Amino acid sequence: MMNACPEKVIRMMDDYLDGEISPSEEKELKDYLQSCSDCRKIYQELTKTIAFVQSVSHVQAPPDFVQKTMAGLPKESQRVGVKRFMRHHPLMIAAALFVLLMSAAMMSSFSDDQQFSFTKQENLVVEGQTVVVPEGQTVIGDLTIRNGDLRVDGELEGDVTIVNGQYMASSGVINGEIEEIDQVFEWLWYTIKGTFQDAMSFFGGDDQSIEE
Amino acid sequence: MDALVNKRIKRVMKGDQDAFAEIVELYQHQLFQICYRMLGNRHEAEDIAQEAFTRAYVNIHTFDQNRKFSTWLYRIATNLCIDRIRKKKPDYHLDAEVKGTEGLNMYSKIANDEELPEEELMRMEVQERVQYEISRLPDKYRAAIVLKYIEELPLAEISEILDLPLGTVKTRIHRGREALRKQLSNL
Numbered sequence: 001m002m003n004a005c006p007e008k009v010i011r012m013m014d015d016y017l018d019g020e021i022s023p024s025e026e027k028e029l030k031d032y033l034q035s036c037s038d039c040r041k042i043y044q045e046l047t048k049t050i051a052f053v054q055s056v057s058h059v060q061a062p063p064d065f066v067q068k069t070m071a072g073l074p075k076e077s078q079r080v081g082v083k084r085f086m087r088h089h090p091l092m093i094a095a096a097l098f099v100l101l102m103s104a105a106m107m108s109s110f111s112d113d114q115q116f117s118f119t120k121q122e123n124l125v126v127e128g129q130t131v132v133v134p135e136g137q138t139v140i141g142d143l144t145i146r147n148g149d150l151r152v153d154g155e156l157e158g159d160v161t162i163v164n165g166q167y168m169a170s171s172g173v174i175n176g177e178i179e180e181i182d183q184v185f186e187w188l189w190y191t192i193k194g195t196f197q198d199a200m201s202f203f204g205g206d207d208q209s210i211e212e
Numbered sequence: 213m214d215a216l217v218n219k220r221i222k223r224v225m226k227g228d229q230d231a232f233a234e235i236v237e238l239y240q241h242q243l244f245q246i247c248y249r250m251l252g253n254r255h256e257a258e259d260i261a262q263e264a265f266t267r268a269y270v271n272i273h274t275f276d277q278n279r280k281f282s283t284w285l286y287r288i289a290t291n292l293c294i295d296r297i298r299k300k301k302p303d304y305h306l307d308a309e310v311k312g313t314e315g316l317n318m319y320s321k322i323a324n325d326e327e328l329p330e331e332e333l334m335r336m337e338v339q340e341r342v343q344y345e346i347s348r349l350p351d352k353y354r355a356a357i358v359l360k361y362i363e364e365l366p367l368a369e370i371s372e373i374l375d376l377p378l379g380t381v382k383t384r385i386h387r388g389r390e391a392l393r394k395q396l397s398n399l
């Protein structure tokens with residue numbers, strides 16, 4: 001560009017190429033380019049450059065790109081895997097639940113003998129039908145007690161489930177959930193709940209919005 | 213399209229990889245294209261595009277669903293490309309020092325190292341030559357030019373992808389355009 005060329009020409013060219021020039025400036029630019037061959041040459045080279053850049057054909061990702069990318073991802077959470085399995089195999093899930101319910105019902109009629117039992121954990125002491133976490137002792141692990149009570153004088157690190165029994169007012173500490181189950185039917189429900197919950201959340205609630 | 217993508221993203225957020233495969237399917241070519249034009253090399257482009265998708269997947273919970281997914285994805289990819297380009301520079305730098313060239317600044321050393329002899333340029337196909345000249349642009353102009361003229365994205369979107377004010381994006385496009393004009397003037 002010659003020294004004589006007005007400084008705003010470059011700015012106007014840029015605005016024009018950006019598609020952001022006012023009609024009056026566009027006319028000014030075109031008139032000017034008619035009169036100045038140096039600036040006209042620059043303008044033509046710029047438009048040619050843009051055309052060249054735009055003309056490079058579009059490249060495609062390699063054919064195995066999706067598969068490779070997916071294989072490189074960190075493993076998905078198991079919960080969703082189970083959910084998807086249920087989405088794809090609703091009948092199988094229904095059948096499995098049926099079998100589970102039936103066998104659980106049979107088991108309960110079998111063991112209807114009100115026997116006292118509890119999860120064996122270190123440091124636990126039994127007084128009659130009461131399981132005791134002694135003072136100054138710590139028991140680590142989940143605890144299930146059937147047909148008996150629980151007293152915690154020391155410390156318990158874990159969840160507690162008491163079936164047909166109760167948690168006695170105690171001076172100790174439980175770092176976990178306590179669940180008391182009184183009925184045999186509730187116990188049944190409790191045993192199948194884990195499996196059932198996933199199925200329920202699939203049939204109802206926020207997962208209703210299954211697309212396609 | 214955006215509604216469809218957002219539905220998939222909701223599923224991905226719950227950890228559903230199948231939904232993410234559909235996202236990859238949808239954006240793979242555009243993302244690969246951006247990386248390829250930025251890096252000038254298929255192998256590297258594949259590498260970086262894959263990395264960009266992985267990062268999007270791992271960080272999907274940070275994606276704001278009120279915004280455009282492609283903008284977010286392209287931003288991850290262009291950042292990775294720019295990182296890659298910058299990491300490569302020290303090699304040129306070291307090479308140039310070993311040769312013991314004096315009185316040249318770093319920029320001209322890099323430019324000299326990358327420049328091919330005239331007769332070789334003349335033998336190139338137009339497309340190859342254009343790609344070569346794009347990859348000789350400084351990385352900040354390169355990203356702007358690729359997004360503007362190859363992806364044909366609006367300036368506002370480019371400014372969001374590059375996280376730069378609109379004025380800066382325009383300046384980079386103008387400078388990149390001017391540099392390319394000079395580089396391609398003998399074509």
Ligand SMILES: [Zn+2]
Nearest residue numbers: 005036038039
């Ligand atoms: Zn002029």
